[in-house]
Amino acid sequence: MQKQLTNSEGHGKKLSQSSISPEDFAILMRVAETFRKGKPYTFFEVIQPFNEVRLSADLPANMSVQQLVERLDFLVHSNLLRSRFSRKLLRCPKCGGALLNPRTACTSCRSEDITKSLILMHSCGAVIPENVVKTLVVCPKCRDTLEKSSNTAGFRFVCNTCGNIFTEPLCLTECFSCGWFDELKNADQMILREYELTDQGLSLIESADPLKILIRKLVSDGFEIREKVEVTGLSGTKHLLDVVATSSEKSETRIYTVKYRVTSLDIVSWTVKRFDIEKTSIQGVVGRVRWFIAGVEVENAAFKTGETFGIEVEKI
Ligand SMILES: [Zn+2]
Ligand SMILES: [Zn+2]
Ligand SMILES: [Zn+2]
Helix, strand or coil: CEEECCCCCCCCCCCCCCCCCHHHHHHHHHHHHHHCCCCCECCEEEECCCCEEEECCCCHHHCCHHHHHHHHHHHHHCCCEEEEEEEEEEECCCCCCCCEEEEEECCCCCCCCEEEEEEEECCCCCEEEHHHHCCCCECCCCCCECCCCCEEEEEEEEECCCCCEECCCEEEEEECCCCCEEEHHHCEEEEEEEEEECHHHHHHHHHHCHHHHHHHHHHHCCCEEEEEEEEECCCCCEEEEEEEEECCCCCEEEEEEEEEEECHHHHHHHHHHHHHCCHHHCCCCCCEEEEEEEEEEECHHHHHHHHHHCCEEEEC
16 A cells, blocks of 8 residues: 555545635745745655654644645646655554564565575585585585585575575564554555646746735835835844835835735734834834735634734735
């Protein structure tokens, strides 16, 4: 059985949905970050010492590994992402454990009592383990003397239980967690892939980037824009303000944080930042200061939360 973390089929949940969701957009944005630096993106981190697979990115709505895999499959299927093999982990098919203890055994009797030994090849073709040679006077096969025409034929495995001599041992494995014991080839394979944007994915990101949409809108409303403004908070923490927009008549300054989808939680964390920022410490601030959070999609509860915290919520 092979478990793939991508390109898998029959996950239960349909992938037939044709429009991309805010979650899909967040996934594409994540890939875009490294894509711009010329690197593929991998969503999975393998944590040692237990080979545990975790999501390496904080993705929206507490997406599980399984849900992420489904969305990635869908995005690859929709030709917005392409993927390639990154690495593989072997898993216990019984409990999913990733700590497998490898063992080698005799191909004939499966005994683990095998020794790697230098092998002598007699002129008649008989193979004799080196340690056995000392105890022999004549070749056990042709009965001729051994010194005459023996030469070494490299290493082989010798079974101390049944005497079998073989080149490749049987690979067995045992699961540390549940004790499952079988041939290694019967372990589940978990394949981790890495992702890149396709041309189609890239153009979607560029046309749908909420920050770009917001800026176009503010510019056409006559605002002067500064992007990614760095400011040091009262706590000493550095904050990056997505957009600082000043009205043409210099009567107000809008400070924006921009998300694809705005949730109540985003407002709470924006509020925490806001309390850490002394507005006079932001360069070029004039007039009345208004704090905004903007997104293409806004969770219903977010408007009310915004009101509570004095943050204006704007749907782009
Ligand atoms: Zn011989
Ligand atoms: Zn054996
Ligand atoms: Zn197991």
